[in-house]
Amino acid sequence: MTNGATSPVTAATLKVEHSPLLSPTSSQSVTETVNGFHRFVIQGYSLAKGMGIGKHIVSDNFTVGGYRWAIYFYPDGKNPEDSSTYVSVFIALASEGTDVRALFELTLMDQSGKGKHKVHSHFDRSLESGPYTLKYRGSMWGYKRFFRRALLETSDYLKDDCLIINCTVGVVVSAIDCSRLHSIQVPVSDIGAHFGMLLENMEGSDITFDVAGEKFRSHKLVLAARSPVFRTEIFDGVDEQKKEMVITDLEPRVFKALLHFIYRDTLSEDAESVESSSASLSSVSETLIAKLLAAADRYCLERLKLMCESRLCKNISVNSVAKILALADEYHATELKAVCLRFAAENLAGIIGSLFMC
Structure with a gap:
């Protein structure tokens, strides 16, 4: 075959490729955020204050986008140069990962009911600066000067010695998505x-x-x-x-x-509306959700039992943990029992103090 000659197979292939009878193929790259939310309640702010610059209180780990995260609160500031008169708040990557790209929002909740929350949002600036990249476990994003301490202590953000910080994390993911081009929605x-x-x-x-x-x-x-x-x-x-x-x-x-x-x-609406007041906690075994837990155990309804455990778990405190633990033990609620024991281990001093106050 001479140089430049075209074989019959190649010619046929070229002819087919340009045939108007073939439909073009397509694909779609979609980059979006997988969002998750965590609420961090800091009870006993006045006791935490004075622990020292660079000392922190850390939330429990929570998972967003396949990665674990944690909120770090520095009541006396993260370092003396920039934040000794401020409280500092950061979100940290708590699992192994490299070059994790994400957007963040840290919100200090207004507890007066006026809705005047203090919001620091990376989401709002994402078009200008793009997502923040965390290089390794322990990498942080946040604010050394989150809020001036003197103003915080006289504001509606601090109520009953309690602060509430809401954190939203949006992990950036990219994927080839064909389902959006041809999809059929199936109802729940x-x-x-x-x-x-x-x-x-x-x-x-x-x-x-x-x-x-x-x-x-x-x-x-x-x-x-x-x-x-x-x-x-x-x-x-x-x-x-x-x-x-x-x-x-x-x-x-x-x-x-x-x-x-x-x-x-x-759950029925009555069972969903578990009160969280101190009055109801003093008689937690008499609440509908506690009696429903007993019924679920009696009739071997494991899913209902877990639903009741989940609701009761939200009411665990230093004053109620002993009563809820007793319920969990009596009705074989293993998940709730494990949470109660973990809470008791982490808050032993407060629980002992509450017993002496009774």
């Missing part, structure tokens, strides 16, 4: 809504529960499918044709919330 499951309607209209109900004189109609198959205990009590008993059962160990409101979960797979 609505099976709970359909079963919830079944509970409300009672169509086809075949069993009635008597709970302290209050009647609840239900469906044997639904109960048996959700709870092995109900399945045994309904179908493995002497009389499988029984139409009514008496419940003696639950209050009507607790049994109603139990049925709500069994049919809808969610």
Whole structure:
């Protein structure tokens, strides 16, 4: 073959490549942020103040974009040159990583209800400066002069010796995305809504529960499918044709919330609204969510038990941890028990002090 000659195969290939019958292919590169939020509550600010320049209080680690992060609060400033009269706040990369690009927002919350929060946002300046790059574990972004200490201590940001710092992290990720070019959106499951309607209209109900004189109609198959205990009590008993059962160990409101979960797979509104006042914490075992935890354990509803544990976990404090730990131990709530023990270990001095004050 002479130089410059074209083989029949190459000619055919070139002809096909320019054929108008072929559709062009395409791809799309999408760069966006994976965002996450963490609230850091600093209780006992007056005790932390004076710990020394460069000394810090650190939040628990939280995960955003596949990386762990932590908030560092310096009540006496990060260093004497720039911030000895200021409090300093930083967000730090707490896991291994190199050249992690991210945007940040640190907000000091106004606790007066006026909504005049102090916001330092990297998101607002991202078009000008671009994301910040953290090179290694321990790299930080933040403000040495976050807020002048004298002003902070007379402001609405400090209430009952407590500060609240909200932190938003947006980790920058890039990917080739074909789904956005040709996508079909699938709605979230609505099976709970359909079963919830079944509970409300009672169509086809075949069993009635008597709970302290209050009647609840239900469906044997639904109960048996959700709870092995109900399945045994309904179908493995002497009389499988029984139409009514008496419940003696639950209050009507607790049994109603139990049925709500069994049919809808969610907590009822009453169970969701757990109070966090000191009055309610003094009698935590009498709250609906605590009694629902007991019912979940009684009927082997593990998902409901975890939901109750999650709600009770939000009410753990030095005053309530002992009572909540007792509940967790009694009703085999292993996740809640582990959280209580960890909290007790980290706040032992405060718990001992609260016992002497009682």
